[in-house]
Amino acid sequence: MNHSRTYQATGINLKGVPLGESDLLLTILTLEFGLIRAVAPGARKPKSKIGGRSNLFVVNELLVGRGRSLDRIAQAQSITAYAGLTRDLGKLITAQYWAELALAQALDGHPQPDLFTTLNEDLHGLEALPLPSDRVAALGQLLPILCAGIGRLLAVAGVAPQLGQCNLTEHPIAPDWTDPHWRVGFSAAAGGAIDLAALDNPEAMAWLAARQPTKVLPSSGVSVKFSPLRLTATEWQSLNDLFAASPPGDRATLADPLRHWQRLERLLRHYAQYHFGQGIRSAKSLETYLNTALAPPALV
């Protein structure tokens, strides 16, 4: 940043908390300066000129004044608002899930154009996604999109899991499609796939155990144990597809696509939580939303 009293930036609002009588404190991911925190003065007043522009996920061209402790938004001009995200709870959960991942990796004052572009492209795609009215069918469409977005954000952060070879032995992973019981290990601490045979090696196990602490994740306060998981060949292939930037695997071949993508989302979530050291709060809402879609609660 240069040292003039104001600066211009293009940014997307990722978080807003009330400040004082009528202000909002916005956390904005900008194209030019990475993450900034700025006060939107009077944004909670009905006649505010920047009230609508302070909403979550609105992309603005901003003129920001430097302050002693906090910067203040002097002018804002909206570019897009992603208003379509409000038309479905599943879309809002997905968008906020991605926003949390973006916030976890964004750096204060350092431009991260890839992160800004990836998040905006994904939100644009999500907003335009037509969803069926049946909630289970909608989730069947939404979960692969969510997982693909998580994959892209992990890749932008430079922590995408390595799946093509064992992260302990460096032997290539080759699924046996003829064997329905074929499995491959997956460990967040190891950085992706691990050959199950490698787990018999005491040296490799000791290395892994040293990197798999039980963490208390700051934002959620929950304790998570990162033990290795076992993937089927189909799950391994779907993950490969996500990180190969190709469209998600052929869903028609999956016996239960919803459960398949639900399991992959959990796996990616644990992986992201391990590498970012933060809990993802939106995941709790996603779990509840999935559970109520699959088994709606009784009225009385």
Add this chain to the structure above:
Amino acid sequence: MLYAAQRRRCAVYTRPLARLIEQLQRLPGIGPKSAQRLALYLLNRPEAEIQTLAQALLDAKQQVGHCQVCYHLSAEPVCEVCSNPNRDQQTICVVADSRDLIAIERTREYRGRYHVLGGVISPMDGIGPESLTIQPLVQRVHREKTHEVILAIGPSIEGETTTLYLSQLLKPFTKVTRIAFGLPVGGELEYADEVTLAKALEGRREVE
């Protein structure tokens, strides 16, 4: 770091005064300067006045709970609005919190009853539909055979999603409407932001 700040404060103020400033600083919108000003003001007031204030704080904390029907703040099991027989029993206005209810009551335009959700759906803050009083609302509408539910939730992205979610849940049981959004009274079109103008256009209605 906090410990060092506390020690510095104790060095400047006597211990009970430092404690009072520290407690006042926990209040929303109160910084160190305001906390110091309030603490020094309180010290200059007569003891009886301070006791009344302290007692009022304790009484409010101990006696104020939530209305069993609408979840508005109330010292009684059922609040004054819900127990008032002159209010329209067939209309429920759904608001995010009690402050919104108070704002609508100030207009003196609405004569029905309320339902306070306790917030809006915000997955990022860990607030899902199960954290709000949505299930009691659906049960209430079903039980009381309500004619109309007015959704009066703010037009933020979370508010919009909550409105949509509620309307989908309630539509099988009753007529669901929402308050209008757009330009404020006395506001000029030229100064309205694009998001608000889009909302105003979306919610346009035929001139009678």
